[in-house]
Amino acid sequence: MHWVDYQRPESLDAALQAFAANAGNAKALAGGTDLLVQMRAGRCASGVLVDIKNIPELNEMSYSPEQGLTLGAAVPCYRIYGDKTVSAAYPALIDAVSIIGGTQIQGRASVGGNLCNAAPSADVVPVLIALGVVCKVTSAGGTREIAAEDFCVAPGKNALAAGELLVSLHFPPPALQSGARYIRFIPRNEMDIAVAGAGVSVTLADGRFSAARVALASVAPTPLFAREAGEALVGRPVHAASIAKAAAAAKAAAKPIDDMRGTAAYRRNLCAVLTRRALEDAVARAGGKL
Amino acid sequence: MKKTQVQTIVNGRPVEFLCEPRQSLLEVLRDNLSLTGTKEGCNDGNCGACTVEMDGRIVPSCLVLGVEAEGAQIVTIEGIALGSGLHEVQKAFLEGAALQCGVCTPGFIVATKALLEQNPNPTEHEIRFWLANNLCRCTGYDKIVRSVQAAACRLQEEAPA
Known part of the structure; x- marks a missing residue:
């Protein structure tokens, strides 16, 4: 590896200064x-590595049923699945962090890091999209929010501008019967x-889907928000026929390529199967019956 | 282009070393501290040969920078044996012939010890899932899994009721 300098700021301000002082040449570690x-x-x-693991805001993991979960950008996977409360509230997040x-x-x-790396196959990103996570991003110029589905813009490219740092991820509180x-x-x-992956969320009310989101991994240049697949469920009865429609919509939304892990046709079929299975499991987790 | 001074604890002993920020913890352990029990395999986090414990968690030391060890507690394969005797996991690997060339073995033993400390009676599935980040190209894993099970039995027999 080429020579790098290493900095370990202990506050968000110090980190932002480090990024500003090394514009375009610093990477968050x-x-x-x-x-x-x-x-x-x-x-x-990059010539400078800025170790962000000693910044309190990036290590935060706090949950309340009213506020939901604030997850610092540097919190490692093991801390998430090691937390019983977070695991109980967001089992789909645990599905992903325990297989990265x-x-x-x-x-x-x-x-x-999985989000910022912006791989099309990132396991956690479909979950963030399905759960409606909002990303808090800050720089010397101020703070802004980016929806999880807008964060990855191309293979290996994210929406952060030079000098911006992903601070935390905000998960809405889980709705009743979701x-x-x-x-x-x-x-x-x-x-x-992943050859392909599916992250889904559903909310049920009176035997119908009242909300649903579907996102797919490894079938587009970025993790893909299959908006149509979720919309295909809303207002429909909690029934296998509704799920089949959503699975077909997910398959239609996928834009996969042929590569060493699978052909485009195979991946499109996987999208339908994985979306169906994920939705069946999500309905069960919501306390619903098919 | 200045080296960094790092203070850390390795196998229970305070250690100080100078390293370049680009050096991995694996390089520092082997080249600066002469702790060559930890092996380099793939050097990109896939094979687990370089597994060490850092602040109570197993990590691939090839993907940790030496400078990140500042203030940390590191345990390497050299810190597993108890006094002059081998740890039960080491004994089980020896007796179960869970190694051939031996390059993966330090990583497997460090990872197995960590597993049995947090899950003293793992199922075969739990053992295989926990050790999925450790690759062995000689044994076919069966003897490794049997040896982990044997070590778990012995450690449970030893544990005070």
């Missing part, structure tokens, strides 16, 4: 499980990159 690999491969030329890499990677890798699920397809049992 959380778990490093993507960044260090990319730097060694010569795919990231293996145990060792989960000891380092963060949800914020459920969510993430599942992916990989040819191995674990430690692999």
Whole structure:
């Protein structure tokens, strides 16, 4: 790896100063499980690593039934699934963070990092989209919010401008009779990159879907918000026929490519199957019956 | 282009070293501190050969910078044995022939010890899932899994009721 300088700010202000002082040449270091690999491969030329793990706001993990969950961008996976309250409130988040890499990677890798890395296959991003997460981004110039579905803009590219830092992710409180699920397809049992993945959330009321969101992994240049698939459910009865319509809409929304992990046609079929299965599980988690 | 001074605790002992910020914890352990029990495999977080414990969590030391060890507690394979005797996990791996070339073994043992500390009686599925980040190209895993189960039995027999 080329020479890098290392800074470890202990406040958000100090971190923003570090980014401002090294405009375009600084990278935020959380778990490093993507960044260090990319730097060694010569795919990231930054000269300054700003370690953001000692900043309180980036380590925050606080939940209340009224406010929902605030998750600091640097919180590693193991802290999330190690928290009983968060695990009970957001099981779909746990679905994703417990299959990112293996145990060792989960000891380092963060949800914020998985999002910023902006891989089309990122396991956690469909969950963030399905749950309606809002990303809080700050810079010396101020703070703004970005919806999870707008955060990834191209393979490996996110919506952050130079000098901006992802501080935290805000999960709305789970609605009554709501459920969510993430599942992916990989040819191995674990430690692999999704051929396709589906993250879904549903809210039920009086035997019908009152809200639903579907997002897909690995079938577009970015994690894909399949808005039509969720809309296909709203107002319809909690029934397999409704879910079949949503699965067909997810398949139609996918824009996959052929690559070494699967063909486009295979991935489109996976979108239908994974969306159906994820929705069935989400309905069960919401306390509904099909 | 200045080296950084780092203070940390390795295997219970306070340690100070100078390193370049780009050096991984793995490089520092092997090249600066001569703790060569931790092995380099893939150097990109896939194989688990370089697994160490850092502040109570197992991590791939190839994806940790040496400078990030400031103030941390690190346990390497050299810190697993108890005094002059081997740890039950080490004994079980030896007796169960859970190794051939041995390059993956330090990582497996560090990871197994951490598993059994938090889950003393894991199912086979839990063992395989926990160890999915450790690759072995010799044994086919079966002997490793059996040895983890044997170590779990022995540690439970030893544990005060």
